[in-house]
Amino acid sequence: MGKTTAEKIFAAHRRDNPSGENVVLDLDVVMCHEITTPIAINDLQERGLDRVFDPSKIKVVIDHVTPSKDSKTATQAKILREWAQRQNIKDFFDVGANGVCHALFPEKGFIRPGNTVIMGDSHTCTHGAFGAFAAGVGTTDLEVGILKGVCSFRLPATMKVNIEGSLADGVYAKDVILKIIKELTVNGATDRVMEFVGPVVDEMTMESRMTLCNMAIEAGATCGICRPDKVTAEYLWPFISGDYTTIDEAVADFSKWHSDPDAVYDSEITFDVSDLVPQATYGFKPDEVKDIPAMDGTLVNQVYIGSCTNGRIEDLREAARILAGKTLAPGVRGILAPATPLVYNTAMAEGIIQIFMAAGFCVTNPTCGACLGMSNGVLAEGEVCASTTNRNFNGRMGKGGMVHLMSPLSAAAAAVTGTISDPRQML
Amino acid sequence: MKTFKGSVLFLDRSDINTDEIIPAKYLTENSKLDLKPFILEDLKLPGFDPERDTAKAQVIVTRANFGCGSSREHAVWVFEVNDINVVIGESFARIFRQNMFNCGMLALELPAADIDAIMALGSQVAIAVDLDSSSLTAKGEKGEATFSFELNSFDRDLVASGGWLAYADKKY
Numbered sequence: 001m002g003k004t005t006a007e008k009i010f011a012a013h014r015r016d017n018p019s020g021e022n023v024v025l026d027l028d029v030v031m032c033h034e035i036t037t038p039i040a041i042n043d044l045q046e047r048g049l050d051r052v053f054d055p056s057k058i059k060v061v062i063d064h065v066t067p068s069k070d071s072k073t074a075t076q077a078k079i080l081r082e083w084a085q086r087q088n089i090k091d092f093f094d095v096g097a098n099g100v101c102h103a104l105f106p107e108k109g110f111i112r113p114g115n116t117v118i119m120g121d122s123h124t125c126t127h128g129a130f131g132a133f134a135a136g137v138g139t140t141d142l143e144v145g146i147l148k149g150v151c152s153f154r155l156p157a158t159m160k161v162n163i164e165g166s167l168a169d170g171v172y173a174k175d176v177i178l179k180i181i182k183e184l185t186v187n188g189a190t191d192r193v194m195e196f197v198g199p200v201v202d203e204m205t206m207e208s209r210m211t212l213c214n215m216a217i218e219a220g221a222t223c224g225i226c227r228p229d230k231v232t233a234e235y236l237w238p239f240i241s242g243d244y245t246t247i248d249e250a251v252a253d254f255s256k257w258h259s260d261p262d263a264v265y266d267s268e269i270t271f272d273v274s275d276l277v278p279q280a281t282y283g284f285k286p287d288e289v290k291d292i293p294a295m296d297g298t299l300v301n302q303v304y305i306g307s308c309t310n311g312r313i314e315d316l317r318e319a320a321r322i323l324a325g326k327t328l329a330p331g332v333r334g335i336l337a338p339a340t341p342l343v344y345n346t347a348m349a350e351g352i353i354q355i356f357m358a359a360g361f362c363v364t365n366p367t368c369g370a371c372l373g374m375s376n377g378v379l380a381e382g383e384v385c386a387s388t389t390n391r392n393f394n395g396r397m398g399k400g401g402m403v404h405l406m407s408p409l410s411a412a413a414a415a416v417t418g419t420i421s422d423p424r425q426m427l
Numbered sequence: 428m429k430t431f432k433g434s435v436l437f438l439d440r441s442d443i444n445t446d447e448i449i450p451a452k453y454l455t456e457n458s459k460l461d462l463k464p465f466i467l468e469d470l471k472l473p474g475f476d477p478e479r480d481t482a483k484a485q486v487i488v489t490r491a492n493f494g495c496g497s498s499r500e501h502a503v504w505v506f507e508v509n510d511i512n513v514v515i516g517e518s519f520a521r522i523f524r525q526n527m528f529n530c531g532m533l534a535l536e537l538p539a540a541d542i543d544a545i546m547a548l549g550s551q552v553a554i555a556v557d558l559d560s561s562s563l564t565a566k567g568e569k570g571e572a573t574f575s576f577e578l579n580s581f582d583r584d585l586v587a588s589g590g591w592l593a594y595a596d597k598k599y
């Protein structure tokens with residue numbers, strides 16, 4: 001019987017089988033940020049277990065609130081910083097070099113096809129875009145990951161998501177995943193791996209695949225997975241060119257992680273996206289999604305472009321297509337948070353930062369920022385934000401605020417018109 | 428091992444998320460006890476008052492997909508420091524469920540009809556979980572009923588060990 005990608009990764013990393021349903025996996029990468037890790041570090045210290053299983057496999061960043069905004073966040077950063085130093089963790093990214101974890105770590109080449117990855121962060125599913133098994137975990141799992149290099153999972157059932165057809169201009173990976181979440185609902189993929197396949201995924205850049213996988217958790221999935229192929233190999237080439245003589249050789253090697261043709265899926269769904277129009281959320285759950293034309297005219301106070309979903313260079317380029325030569329609608333505040341220093345630099349070199357600034361946007365440093373309402377860009381009661389982030393929970397960006405999730409292109413359209421608007425009419 | 432019984436707090440809605448259980452702004456607290464007053468602070472349910480209604484509860488009974496959203500274990504700790512060691516629902520988000528067992532606590536799944544039956548027992552219901560017989564007994568003004576649940580050997584070992592860290596430290 002054939003295996004799915006997730007089953008192959010599980011088989012290659014199995015350390016233990018504590019019950020018929022549970023598997024303990026060896027981990028290739030344990031990622032840490034300053035919100036969920038300090039409490040793990042403190043607990044390990046209190047238990048006299050202040051050690052790490054392998055400093056080279058631990059990647060650390062301060063990203064959620066950075067530079068620190070108050071004494072509490074400064075303390076979190078300090079605990080993480082001192083721990084990284086004490087444990088000899090070389091891959092540590094602090095102010096000036098830091099950026100949103102799920103954008104920064106892929107950019108550094110830390111995630112490879114077939115890897116097992118955990119982080120104390122639900123959007124760790126993003127890294128499945130590389131053909132890895134990457135899952136968000138809580139603090140206790142993170143502690144055990146740091147200490148022992150293992151994590152337990154239930155055996156993964158895989159949902160195959162075929163994305164057929166072709167995307168119209170102005171319709172984007174974000175629209176595709178919002179549509180999928182709408183159809184599946186917020187728990188439609190709970191305890192499952194979502195494997196995204198089909199011609200639309202094959203055509204996607206790594207950035208778009210990361211957008212897809214990033215929101216798999218919003219349908220409840222453990223991880224999103226894309227097939228590692230030439231696009232993957234080209235993205236990773238600067239980091240793997242020592243391991244392979246040609247890109248084709250890397251592609252051939254990566255194919256060992258592809259699901260077998262006779263793999264058994266738990267379920268299978270197909271979306272034809274040829275007629276898909278731009279999508280946005282209207283409520284406080286990520287499955288409350290409508291076609292943007294049906295929401296036309298909804299007033300916005302703030303537009304936020306950034307985050308691990310849509311703060312990458314491709315996203316900024318898309319938004320700039322609409323913003324070039326235009327300005328923010330009166331009364332609308334625009335905030336751009338490039339997800340990493342490399343994204344920021346590239347956008348500067350391409351004149352994109354200038355386009356945003358000329359339009360009237362505030363450009364912040366790379367950070368999670370308004371996405372989780374812990375530092376800048378917090379909404380006041382009754383305010384509305386058109387946002388490229390991934391969560392619209394009540395209060396997420398500030399108590400009493402409303403967040404409409406959408407693509408960077410649609411967010412740029414809202415910035416210019418002051419209302420939720422169909423970006424296709426502005427291209 | 429923790430104790431798994433006491434008065435029930437009903438949260439009669441599906442998809443209660445981690446932001447409703449403990450808002451992100453409290454994630455900067457570095458001690459579990461500091462979370463105590465903020466339990467379910469942002470949860471809006473008709474007639475629900477977080478402070479008043481959680482004061483006497485040791486068990487939560489809820490609907491489907493409880494604990495969806497972020498990976499924050501704070502959503503489990505805020506229950507733990509309020510002496511709530513059991514959540515019973517139709518289903519749970521994966522990370523929340525795993526975090527509960529990782530802390531030696533119980534997230535028990537029952538069919539929707541059983542949840543209905545527990546809710547029908549009245550507004551003052553007490554539940555006692557018996558791990559040995561894989562059953563729980565609920566007693567309210569309108570009667571008493573026993574329900575069985577399934578729990579695999581690994582989840583039981585986690586609860587008996589007091590959580591995943593103690594289990595893993597010994598075994599790996």
Ligand code: SF4
Pocket residue numbers: 064100101102121123307308309367368371372389390
């Ligand atoms: S950008 Fe938002 S969703 Fe992504 S890691 Fe940061 S807080 Fe989480």
